[in-house]
Amino acid sequence: MGTITSKLNKRVLLTGGSGFIASHILDALLEDGRFQVVVTARSDEKGKKLVDSVKPHNISYVVVEDIAKEDAFDQVFKSQPPFRYVIHTASPYHLDVQDPVKDFLAPAVNGTTGLLKSIKAHGPTVKRVVITSSSAAILNPDKHEPVYNENFWAPVTEEDAIRDPAKNAYRASKVRVWPCCDAGPRADDA
Ligand SMILES: NC(=O)c1ccc[n+]([C@@H]2O[C@H](COP(=O)([O-])OP(=O)(O)OC[C@H]3O[C@@H](n4cnc5c(N)ncnc54)[C@H](OP(=O)(O)O)[C@@H]3O)[C@@H](O)[C@H]2O)c1
Numbered sequence: 237m238g239t240i241t242s243k244l245n246k247r248v249l250l251t252g253g254s255g256f257i258a259s260h261i262l263d264a265l266l267e268d269g270r271f272q273v274v275v276t277a278r279s280d281e282k283g284k285k286l287v288d289s290v291k292p293h294n295i296s297y298v299v300v301e302d303i304a305k306e307d308a309f310d311q312v313f314k315s316q317p318p319f320r321y322v323i324h325t326a327s328p329y330h331l332d333v334q335d336p337v338k339d340f341l342a343p344a345v346n347g348t349t350g351l352l353k354s355i356k357a358h359g360p361t362v363k364r365v366v367i368t369s370s371s372a373a374i375l376n377p378d379k380h381e382p383v384y385n386e387n388f389w390a391p392v393t394e395e396d397a398i399r400d401p402a403k404n405a406y407r408a409s410k411v412r413v414w415p416c417c418d419a420g421p422r423a424d425d426a
Pocket residue numbers: 251252253254255256257258278282300301302303304325326327328329330343368369370371410
């Protein structure tokens with residue numbers, strides 16, 4: 237009984253569960269043993285495959301087909317409460333850029349702002365949110381700094397992404413996300 241209660245207190249939502257980084261986070265959460273994990277996947281097929289892949293561990297999934305859509309995460313918080321932690325890894329990371337805005341910027345930015353809005357509206361128990369950024373958000377390969385720190389941002393804009401998608405779409409998507417996260421109060425340590 238004590239274990240079930242404490243696991244409920246440590247319920248984690250992991251977005252983009254089928255992804256590379258998420259698979260390592262999931263391993264760490266399950267190995268730790270204190271967390272009850274719910275992942276998001278883009279389809280039932282991917283969700284079921286993920287659930288089966290970690291057996292005998294017991295996780296569940298919710299389908300979020302496209303994080304760029306408005307209110308994409310609302311149903312997650314309504315159907316699977318209560319979450320204490322949210323780890324947001326769902327974001328495009330590939331080299332096949334057709335449309336930099338639709339394929340990269342919209343899911344990265346709308347996905348993150350949408351998630352934060354859903355938490356605010358429907359996730360009152362959430363104490364901490366982790367969002368995966370990237371060194372791509374700060375590095376300037378054309379003129380590297382001797383040392384990078386939190387004051388640096390990659391000098392890349394949405395226009396740069398449209399002009400040269402292969403080089404800039406992913407970088408711009410990571411830079412553009414940050415202002416969404418930087419607004420508002422931070423959660424207390426929990
Ligand atoms: N891999 C690295 O070395 C690295 C380094 C630094 C930062 N990061 C960051 O870590 C995060 C995860 O990267 P990753 O390497 O794990 O990438 P990944 O393997 O491609 O995983 C991305 C996840 O996001 C999901 N996703 C992408 N677009 C989506 C959309 N529009 N709607 C719903 N789900 C969507 C993918 O689902 P599907 O697979 O079903 O499309 C997948 O589950 C990203 O924020 C990335 O910027 C990665």
